[in-house]
Amino acid sequence: MELERVTELLKIKPAVVESGTTAVDDDLFIPLVGEIDMVGVSRGRLILACVFDELQSRHLKQLPDIHRWAQENSKLLEHAYRAKGLSKGFSICIWYLCRAVGSDAELLLPALSDFPLNIYRYRTVKSKGRESLAVEQLAVKPQTDVIKIPTNINFELNEQEMGEFLKTDDEITYTGPDLNS
Amino acid sequence: MSTIYKDEGQFVRELIECTASKIDFERPELSLKTQALLSAHPAKTQVICVASGKGGTGKTMISTNISVALASKGLNVALIDADFGLANSHILLGLEPRFDISSVLAGKKHVADVIEHGPFGVKLVPGGSGFSELSMMDDDKFRYLVRELSYLEEKTDVVIIDLAAGITPQIMRLLSAAHEIIVVTTPEVTSLIDAYALIKSLTQIVEQVTVKMIVNRAPDQSRAMVAFQKIWSVVNKHLCGKASLMFLGWLPQNFYVQNSIACRKPVILKHPKSIAARAIENMAEKIHKNYRSWKGRQVDRWGAPSYFAKLEATAYVR
Numbered sequence: 001m002e003l004e005r006v007t008e009l010l011k012i013k014p015a016v017v018e019s020g021t022t023a024v025d026d027d028l029f030i031p032l033v034g035e036i037d038m039v040g041v042s043r044g045r046l047i048l049a050c051v052f053d054e055l056q057s058r059h060l061k062q063l064p065d066i067h068r069w070a071q072e073n074s075k076l077l078e079h080a081y082r083a084k085g086l087s088k089g090f091s092i093c094i095w096y097l098c099r100a101v102g103s104d105a106e107l108l109l110p111a112l113s114d115f116p117l118n119i120y121r122y123r124t125v126k127s128k129g130r131e132s133l134a135v136e137q138l139a140v141k142p143q144t145d146v147i148k149i150p151t152n153i154n155f156e157l158n159e160q161e162m163g164e165f166l167k168t169d170d171e172i173t174y175t176g177p178d179l180n181s
Numbered sequence: 182m183s184t185i186y187k188d189e190g191q192f193v194r195e196l197i198e199c200t201a202s203k204i205d206f207e208r209p210e211l212s213l214k215t216q217a218l219l220s221a222h223p224a225k226t227q228v229i230c231v232a233s234g235k236g237g238t239g240k241t242m243i244s245t246n247i248s249v250a251l252a253s254k255g256l257n258v259a260l261i262d263a264d265f266g267l268a269n270s271h272i273l274l275g276l277e278p279r280f281d282i283s284s285v286l287a288g289k290k291h292v293a294d295v296i297e298h299g300p301f302g303v304k305l306v307p308g309g310s311g312f313s314e315l316s317m318m319d320d321d322k323f324r325y326l327v328r329e330l331s332y333l334e335e336k337t338d339v340v341i342i343d344l345a346a347g348i349t350p351q352i353m354r355l356l357s358a359a360h361e362i363i364v365v366t367t368p369e370v371t372s373l374i375d376a377y378a379l380i381k382s383l384t385q386i387v388e389q390v391t392v393k394m395i396v397n398r399a400p401d402q403s404r405a406m407v408a409f410q411k412i413w414s415v416v417n418k419h420l421c422g423k424a425s426l427m428f429l430g431w432l433p434q435n436f437y438v439q440n441s442i443a444c445r446k447p448v449i450l451k452h453p454k455s456i457a458a459r460a461i462e463n464m465a466e467k468i469h470k471n472y473r474s475w476k477g478r479q480v481d482r483w484g485a486p487s488y489f490a491k492l493e494a495t496a497y498v499r
Contacts, residue, residue: 138478147354147357147358147386147387147491147494147495147496148386148495148496148497148498149350149353149354149357149386149495149496149497149498150350150353150385150386150497150498151350151497151498153348153349153350153353153382153385154382154385155348155378155379155381155382156378157374157377157378157381158419160419161377161415161419162374164411164414164415164418165370165373165374165377165411165412165415166370167411169404169407172407172410172411173410174406174407174410175410175414176406176409176410176413176414176428
């Protein structure tokens with residue numbers, strides 16, 4: 001039951017995991033491709049979300065296929081999102097949401113570091129008599145790829161960027177975060 | 182010829198339905214390479230890099246003081262002075278190192294041998310001064326140094342790396358693997374522009390950059406706010422989705438800071454009641470809180486990888 005509730009909640013409020021997630025339309029929440037429960041775009045990424053009760057190794061073994069499918073079809077998906085004015089292009093990101101992580105799955109995780117995978121753990125919490133969902137990202141995926149450092153770094157500012165820095169202090173109204181928090 | 186769909190949702194639905202059946206979910210076992218990666222371990226030490234675009238922002242003063250403040254809270258802290266060849270953290274800590282990183286690179290000493298102990302047991306790895314060859318190490322030297330520095334992984338809770346000013350490939354390399362990045366700026370527009378250029382450069386290497394900002398030498402809080410607002414709004418507008426800024430704190434330029442430098446003592450010890458000292462304590466408290474939360478996530482294989490292991494996996498590309 002809880003699993004269904006999480007999926008439902010994701011459909012209604014995908015921002016529970018990360019703010020700014022926008023589905024193309026409601027019909028897009030289709031549990032068809034493997035274990036994918038939701039497709040959406042967020043911050044220039046195509047999000048494929050899969051919800052599980054307990055994450056097991058068999059779920060993780062589907063990851064290469066889901067990723068390959070997303071890669072093969074990303075251009076077509078981009079077309080759909082661009083037509084809606086939602087994205088000019090995106091990278092692929094796969095979210096696995098689970099209540100618990102099985103020990104067999106945990107062993108496999110470091111081996112999947114080449115994939116753009118985020119794993120979240122969800123749990124229901126009660127506050128003031130109301131039930132809600134708490135979701136936390138379990139960890140940054142272990143980074144084992146080679147980080148490429150360009151020897152010729154381009155850090156030139158464009159005119160717009162420069163113009164904003166050159167505004168006088170009188171033109172600035174503070175809208176940033178609370179500095180005392 | 183392209184097909185016209187009634188709506189994009191229908192288009193994607195059909196696409197998914199068509200291709201779903203083609204996916205073979207029963208894949209063979211993982212390759213040897215991926216099996217080998219199973220041995221990856223999470224970091225034991227949190228590594229915080231302190232950087233700035235422009236020189237003279239007060240990075241070293243802030244790095245040394247935060248190191249001492251964290252150590253005073255009971256953490257085992259190491260400070261690496263990575264302004265190799267032009268290092269002066271030891272001066273601000275009142276230390277006179279017998280050896281420095283150049284001895285390590287020459288193969289004469291190990292990192293453990295060059296460490297000097299400052300207030301509250303802060304372990305300083307002196308960067309050496311008076312020579313320029315260390316400012317741009319070749320790949321072999323760099324990797325050798327990283328392997329040597331990884332000694333700190335077992336021995337400390339937090340490592341603070343005081344970087345040189347500028348936007349060189351070596352600085353980018355050291356920043357790219359950091360668990361936390363602090364950028365120090367002053368309210369001057371030139372300093373803000375250089376801080377922004379540093380962050381922008383980093384977004385070309387790291388997928389998502391989170392930077393904690395310190396505004397140093399602000400005449401008052403309102404000027405610090407204006408400075409932070411400038412860089413915060415430009416980052417949000419032009420590096421949206423690639424970088425995000427958080428405010429760690431601000432520091433005034435006043436007699437107490439200058440006097441503590443002249444006395445070669447951290448301001449938090451020399452003038453503990455000054456505004457600057459209290460501001461540093463406040464920043465250290467935030468860092469400490471963040472460390473505790475980070476440490477809580479490092480309990481198993483889920484954790485962030487070791488800075489030094491990650492750093493070894495970096496490579497220059499032309």
